Amino acid sequence: MKITLEHLSLKYGANTVVKDLDLQIADGESLVLLGQSGCGKTSTMRCIAGLEQPSGGRITIGDTVVHDSERRVTVAPYKRNVGMVFQSYAVWPHRTVFENVGFSLKMKKVPKEEAARRVRKALAIVGLADFETRGASQLSGGQMQRVALARSLVMQPSVLLLDEPLSNLDARLRERLRIELREIQLEQNLTTVYVTHDQIEAFALADRIALMQHGRIVQIGTPQQIYAAPSTKSIADFLGVGNIFPCTVETAGGEAVARLTGFPVSMPVAEVPEGSGPFSLCLRAEDLHVTKARPGESAAPGSWLGHVDVASFQGATVRYRITLEDGPVLEAIAMPRVGDWLGTGDTALVQISPNAAQVLRDDTASPVLAAPAARTAVAA
């Protein structure tokens, strides 16, 4: 069911953790709230669940207003039919898997046989068909997470909330469960709100990502939009853009050129944000091409020579740290063919993919405010 948040605010004493937040989630959509710890994403989710009492605003699930501060209406959390998977799993260790999963049906007084049938079905969906009688304290982390998910699925929730459900699992399991989660979400056509601080997880699971900072949504869009065009420096930094340098922008002959502060390095950029700065130049590590420089080769415009400080082999990719001649230290991820690896001390030729350099507003000097900066294309 669709969810609408209007002017949602949450205060703990004098501390405002969610500030005047507006958000619409469509029926069957998977929305990811992405942000650093303390940005208010979990608090927003807990408001939808009803575990926190918003200090202002309105929450609607489907056609039911579940909270309206103005009219002083609040539907108790147990009546909202909202499923929630907690970061700590919150699987009851003193009960069996069956008792855990069947709890909501017991609360709804579903007849025993039907309840058992539905519990088995939910356990089959999460791949725990043979675990019914197991005590919950004997399960591994991954299994507990599956029990927690089955427990929420069995109640056929209007909305499923997931609070960093994979963060306590090891990397391989996390990857597998991520895909399974997405599969279940699409299959059941569940409206989900997923909270995480891991951008990879967000990209993999979301129909749309809402990026949060300081209790506000600072950017919202599809994973592709967010990846391609972070709207500020701090968002780029959070998304793991490896190379961020302070810069100034000059427009000469209709062409915008970004000039790094402190180095004689400049490069053309396609777009420049409005306003007077400060600005940052952002280069993704994976957008840099690194090749071995031939002896005596000099760099053509748009490419630079540099010295490899560290080369860290990661299998499919190699991660380099390169100090440019007369330039900054760069992080680069290359996918060289076997044998083309550079070693520490080699001289490298670094090129940038066309239009990969982005100039973004540096918002770290003053805290981010709402309204993502509109971008203006500079006429070519």
Next chain:
Amino acid sequence: MTATMTRPSAPTPVQPKGSPAGVRAFKRILPSGLQLIILALLVLFPVGFVLLAAFTDTSPGPGSLGEASFTVSNFKVLFTSSALTAMLNSALVGLGSSIVALVIGSGMAFLAARTNVPGRKLIYFFGIAPLFLPALVGALAWAQLGSPASGYINVVARAIGVPDLINIYSFGGLIFVLGLYYAPYTFLMVHSALSLMNPDLEDAASLHGAPLSKMLRVITFPLVMPAIVGSGILVFALTVENFPVAQVIGVPGQIDTLPTLIYRLMNASPSRQNAAAAIAVVLTALLMIVVFIQQRTVAKKQYTTVSGKGVRARRVPLRSWRWPAAIAAWAYFLLAVILPIAALLITALQTSPYLGKLNELFEPGALSFYSMGQTLQDAEFWHVLRNSVIVGLGTAIIGTALCFALSYTRYRTNAWGRKALEYIAMLPLAIPAIVLGLGLLWTWLTLPIPVYGTLIVLVIACIAVFIPQGYRGVSSSIVQLDKDLEDSAIMLGARRPKAISFVTVPLLRVGLSSTFLLLLMLGMRELTAVLFLFTSDTRLLSIAIFDAYDNGSFQQAAELSLLYIVVIGILAVLARRLGAKDVA
């Protein structure tokens, strides 16, 4: 993953209406408000009545409130020589006995936790065993052992030609007995600090070249210092407010302390209630300062190194000191447990009330179970025992429920006034039991609720005195329980009470049952708080013992004491059994 869950049909849009503001405010305040009223009756009213009695010229009672007029003349009693001496005595006795308790307690804790002393586990048992002997019983036993004329130790000494070996009715005696029976408090606190210490810290010192003695001096002792200092101040507070030992050991030696002075003023005829209240106010003020300092020491210096990883800490080899150390620990057990119980046994079985020479004890017919058998057949004994059990169980059941409600409100809700609840619940730590008892007497004489003279008022007194211990027990386990466990039941459609009973209470069963047993034991042992509250029909075992002593019948006091120890021992064993089952 082929199965599909059918989604529920969309519910008809229901737009709930808000309830009127007054109802909402009432609902918000009701739970904590109710608890606040209970705590006020338990703690604030008694304190208020003590203050009232201290600053007016009438003693509180039905209809007395109207004619009370303000005065400070009650505090004149403070400047009488008896009050000044009592104050000085209290301070000196507190200081002396906390030093004795510190030396015994931390020494035993170090032996049991961190050395290769022979019989380490046994020494742990020695460290806590005296807890099962109520201080009143210990004091009575030592009165039998060390009284100047007929004390068993002196009788034995005289038989081998040493006259007047010890006199327990003295300053030293009072300090000795108090130190003996409060050492376990230090022992427990220091022992847990020593055994929970992260051994990596010590290993790091050794790896960086510190020899063992240096490591102990530079790392180990500084890390347990907060526990030692904290327990020292705690013992000081407990001994200053202790009534039974001071009454049994101090008063016969003409040593008055503040609690015994309050008792004497109350029992004077005519009773000088206002003067007693004035002294109670001073004693409470002193204790509040001490407890405040203690809480600050413990809170401020709580090093986070205590990690409880369960890794075994390194043991210090004692070499040639192994056996002397073990013997010292045995000696403590002998003095605190074996000798007192032996003395009580002899006193209870003796047929003549007076023992002049050692060999009188071995004459035929000198010892007999006859009197003990008479007591066991006495209906009054069973009546008193029944009262004790009822009061103990009542304290435990109601106290645990109340402490759970308080801890839950404090740590799981954002209810109005939850911090105030915690503050009031911890307040009795700083109110001497004798003062609280006094205040409760006046409270229930004045309030138009007829509980005075029933067992209910005794239960109320025990809960009031032990609420801090119970609250601490429950809240320490509630903060360790992940809040999500209960919230997930709510999300799955359970109402809050159902979620609490299905998830939180079962998961807290260890914490709750140990609090229950602690309150049961404490309630069964309490004398001071109920001293002013019992009537002839509602006497408890502790009161029966005290009465017997007061009437000069040491034999009956000893008999009852032994039976009392047996009852508490049975409870302790039961507690261990239940506790063990819960952990499994």
